[in-house]
Amino acid sequence: MSDISPIRATSGTNQEGTSAHNRRVMMDALRLNGALSRADLARATQLTKQAVSNIIDELERDGFVVSLDAVRKGRGQPSTPYRLVPEGAFAIGLQIDRHLTRAVAVDLVGTVLVRAEANLPPDDPHGGVRIILGVIEGIRRDLAAISAQSERRIVGLGVAMPGPFGLEEFGDNKWMMPAWQKYPLLETLAAGTGFDVSLQNDAAACAIAERMVGAAHGLDHAVCLYVGYGIGAGLILNGESYRGGNGNAGEIGMALLSPRGSDGAVLEHRASLASLYQHLELDPSEPGLYEHVEALALADDPALLAWVRDAAMDLRWSVQLIETLFDPQTVILTSGAPEALARLILEAMLPLPSSIADRPQRSLPRLQLGITDPWSIALGAAAEPIGRAFDPRFSAILKTRSGG
Amino acid sequence: MSDISPIRATSGTNQEGTSAHNRRVMMDALRLNGALSRADLARATQLTKQAVSNIIDELERDGFVVSLDAVRKGRGQPSTPYRLVPEGAFAIGLQIDRHLTRAVAVDLVGTVLVRAEANLPPDDPHGGVRIILGVIEGIRRDLAAISAQSERRIVGLGVAMPGPFGLEEFGDNKWMMPAWQKYPLLETLAAGTGFDVSLQNDAAACAIAERMVGAAHGLDHAVCLYVGYGIGAGLILNGESYRGGNGNAGEIGMALLSPRGSDGAVLEHRASLASLYQHLELDPSEPGLYEHVEALALADDPALLAWVRDAAMDLRWSVQLIETLFDPQTVILTSGAPEALARLILEAMLPLPSSIADRPQRSLPRLQLGITDPWSIALGAAAEPIGRAFDPRFSAILKTRSGG
DNA sequence: TTATTAAGTCAACTGACTTGACTTATTACT
DNA sequence: AGTAATAAGTCAAGTCAGTTGACTTAATAA
Missing domain, CATH: 3.30.420.40 (ATPase, nucleotide binding domain)
Incomplete structure (x- = not known):
């Protein structure tokens, strides 16, 4: 007989779910805050000292956390901080x-x-x-x-x-x-x-990389504008990667540049590395491409700079679009290109067009450079x-x- | 002493949370599927029959659900469906x-x-x-x-x-x-x-209205393009309203129409009802405005149709943007305008520009008309x-x- | 030296879901 | 008809994770 029921519903939960959640909460707190004592964790997670103690014992037994040396801070018994075990x-x-x-x-x-x-x-x-x-x-x-x-x-x-x-x-x-x-x-x-x-x-x-170890660490709302062979926006919404109904959310490279343009030009045609290679008449499959582009960027090559200036116009617009539609805490520029080129692009994008994001009391920059390491996607x-x-x-x- | 701790963490949970969640799951299942027996609910929510029984008893005692007449369907004891109590x-x-x-x-x-x-x-x-x-x-x-x-x-x-x-x-x-x-x-x-x-x-x-009783009922990913005095996009992402870092997500009316336009023209300037009133030289605070515009729309007034044709160009583009960035299951057009005008706008927006959303196996239309009742916002x-x-x-x- | 403060533990308790056997009510098969 | 099969739903004991409140430990402040 078939498992498939026409009835649609969210799953229920039980104590296993509770326990699983609380374990995750503990580890997340340690990831965000470095090292915390059981008492700290109890306060931060709103669980009782005893519950935290049991969970930490279990996490320690399972090899996910270890205790550090006790620290004395003012009156009272010294606290024993715990940290994540990388291994x-x-x-x-x-x-x-x-x-x-x-x-x-x-x-x-x-x-x-x-x-x-x-x-x-x-x-x-x-x-x-x-x-x-x-x-x-x-x-x-x-x-x-x-x-x-x-x-x-x-x-x-x-x-x-x-x-x-x-x-x-x-x-x-x-x-x-x-x-x-x-x-x-x-x-x-x-x-x-x-x-x-x-x-x-x-x-x-x-x-996701930026959220784990980069500029979006600890943020719940961030968008990563990725300029690679194509262009895409990686979305962190409510602390999680958002993928949309079909896994294609954030495909900003395919955004039409203008309502009236009859040519159907999209962002990717003008501001992606593919367009750069075309502009410079380079073969994308050529082996030393990365180093070649890096050298051009470091040498302020005029043809490359012309492309940068042009592409930055479109990318500024895309940042305004992202801010307008997603209202993130920050936008992070990342790229498959060498850091030197990414910096040139970032600089050329400034100043950004005004948007709902430029509010006086901001603590984070509207746009910042993310990890510029070719391995960041992996x-x-x-x-x-x-x-x-x-x-x-x-x-x-x-x-x-x-x-x- | 201060409650405010510099330590950031997600809250933990306990049996109260479990119970609260399961009650919500039951009511949500009844909302989506109409009326279900305890056995149906157990299968759909993956809880045990016994757990469901207890929860339903409690919901009934609290006045949120009532039983209907038992229904016989094939072999076995007849099932007793429950439905939500509107009151x-x-x-x-x-x-x-x-x-x-x-x-x-x-x-x-x-x-x-x-x-x-x-x-x-x-x-x-x-x-x-x-x-x-x-x-x-x-x-x-x-x-x-x-x-x-x-x-x-x-x-x-x-x-x-x-x-x-x-x-x-x-x-x-x-x-x-x-x-x-x-x-x-x-x-x-x-x-x-x-x-x-x-x-x-x-x-x-x-x-939110569309999700509760309209075209987005039961959908987890939907965007509502609202053409009012201003223009905004209401976002249902992962089944919840998404508001962004500062409550301003979806303010698509402020999206720049083009990377190169030096005038800083935004969608709202050209496609909102405010722009319509301007085009028709109407005073937005005039009492009989709604009826007046309705009459114009029903009479195919040339000046109004000209605005519609123009605004629809920009709105088509905004739908493509929404699809490209949010990848929703459907886009819903709603408006503070009379239904006759909303229909004119919708028709003028078709056909939509191609996007990642026009995939062959779609079950929902890319764009559909939502609730066109002036009370829908309330x-x-x-x-x-x-x-x-x-x-x-x-x-x-x-x-x-x-x-x- | 003593009071105060805070971390952390002990042991009993609670409550929500689970388990497995059981009852009830209906249809399908002989 | 009579019986087997099937499915809804209940009963009662069991389990487990977090809670409670008292207690222990270890430091600083007075």
């Missing part, structure tokens, strides 16, 4: 791009421990997946060499690749990766590795399973359909 | 606009039971609030006449008014309501009525407290700081 959990992150793949292993606090990359044959997911599985296998081996416990403690595999997803229509668009879009990637990787696998677009991965991909396993969130409380 | 709870919704205020009382299922309106003195919140309190007092009396229990069962007061909020900078902008923005409205209304009071912009209120305002009190959501599970 408490690991995750693997995978970036799949048009011409290459990068993979990293990170620990519970987001430190990258192992990294590896490989070239991918263009438009050949079947061959590509074989290569990817090899890369992941290598990452696992290297990680096992660092931490003996690691294999048991890997919570999942996060994959990031360019979106949008699920659109057959755009099959022959050069901005997409049509063959990969159709390939049953998650299933294949899950079968090949035994991990839970999740997928997000590269901008979302960037945003890092964000890896951060996703960590967040899914350890961050407090609604879905973690709900009962899950058993047997599925 | 189980009430809420009051208040729309504050530039020249008038509307208030409604709704019940648990979103039926409007009482309505009242009054004119407001422009830019005089102090006098305005006195009028508003009088209107609310009248609503309470009328509601008490309908349902004797009502006074005890009012869960809150929702207020909707034009945004954006909290911007001193825009003080003299004619699109805003500067005096009202500065007035401590929530505190005054809370003190004057004794209710919990919440505030949202009118577009958000529309979206209805949405009232729906907010109902949702806050009864919908399953993360915040409902968390412990709340005792003693404020």
Whole structure:
């Protein structure tokens, strides 16, 4: 008989959900605040001292937290702070791009421990997946060499690749990766590795990375404007990555530049690295591209600067759009480009157009530079399973359909 | 000593949270599916029959659900369906606009039971609030006449008014309501009525109304494009109204129409009802305005049609933007304008520009007409407290700081 | 030296969901 | 008809995570 019921409802919860939530709350508090005593945690989470004590005991037994030396601060018994144990959990992150793949292993606090990359044959997911599985296998081996416990403690595999997803229509668009879009990637990787696998677009991965270890750390509302081969916005809304109804939220690169433009020009056509390469007449698959562009940026190459000036016009507009529609605490500029170029773009974007975001009492800048490391997408991909396993969130409380 | 701790953390939860969540889940399931037996609820919510039985007993005792006649369906003991009791709870919704205020009382299922309106003195919140309190007092009396229990069962007061909020900078902008923005409205209304009071912009209120009783019923991702005196987008993300970091998310009326336009033209300047009134040289404070515009729309007035054609160009673009950035399941067009005009606008917006939203296997239209009733904003305002009190959501599970 | 303050533990308690057996009511099959 | 099968719903004991309130420990302030 079928499990599928036509009745729609949210799942209920029980004590398991309560306990799971409270464990997550403890770990999240330690991540945000560094190290806290049981008494601190009780105050911050509004649980009783006793409940916190039990939970911390359990987390310590499970290897997620350890105590530090007691600290005396004023009257009263000294407190014993606890901190997260980085080796408490690991995750693997995978970036799949048009011409290459990068993979990293990170620990519970987001430190990258192992990294590896490989070239991918263009438009050949079947061959590509074989290569990817090899890369992941290598990452696992290297990680096992660092931490003996690691294999048991890997919570999942996060994959990031360019979106949008699920659109057959755009099959022959050069901005997409049509063959990969159709390939049953998650299933294949899950079968090949035994991990839970999740997928997000590269901008979302960037945003998750920024939230774990970057400019969005501790923020509940932030948007990451990612300027890569395409352009996307990674959304952190209410403290979680937002993906929309079909996983394509934030595809700002496809936003029409104007209501009246008859040409259907979209942001991506004018401000992406793809447009830069076209402007400079470079071949995107050329090996030394990154270094070449970096050199041009450092040398203030006039052709590159012309593109920057032009692209920045459109990107300023996109920041105003993001602020107007999402009302984030900050916007973070990230890029697959070298830091020198990202800085040029950022500078050229200032001053920003006025928006609802320029209020006098702001504490965060409207726009700031994020992680400018080519590995940040893989890092964000890896951060996703960590967040899914350890961050407090609604879905973690709900009962899950058993047997599925 | 101070309650305020520099330590940031999510609240923990306990059995109270569990129970509160499960009660909400039950009521939500009944709202979405009509009437369900205890066995149905157990299957849908993944709780045990026994747990459901206890919760339903309690909800019945509290007057939120009642049983219907048993129904026989195939083998086995007949099931006893339960449904929501509309009189189980009430809420009051208040729309504050530039020249008038509307208030409604709704019940648990979103039926409007009482309505009242009054004119407001422009830019005089102090006098305005006195009028508003009088209107609310009248609503309470009328509601008490309908349902004797009502006074005890009012869960809150929702207020909707034009945004954006909290911007001193825009003080003299004619699109805003500067005096009202500065007035401590929530505190005054809370003190004057004794209710919990919440505030949202009118577009958000529309979206909440659509989710409770309109085109977004049962949807988790929907955006409501509200064309009123200004223009806003009401956001339903993950089944909840999204308000951003400062309550201003969705202020699409302030989106710049183009990266290159030197004039700083925004959507609101060209496609709002304010721009229509300007185009037709009408005084927005004129009493019979609504009927006048309705007559023009029904008569296919050329000047009005010209504006419609023009505004629709910009609104089509805004729909593409919304789809690109939020990836909703559907976009709902709502308006403070008469239905005839709203229909003209909708028709003029078709066909929509292509976007990530036009995928072949769609079940919902990309754009549809929402509630075109001038009372829908007040209805949405009232729906907010109902949702806050009864919908399953993360915040409902968390412990709340005792003693404020 | 003593009072005060605060961290943390002990042990009994509570309450919401779970478990598994049982009762009730209906249809399907012989 | 009579019986088996099926499904709704109840009973009563069990479990477990957080709560309660008293207590212990260890520091500083007076």
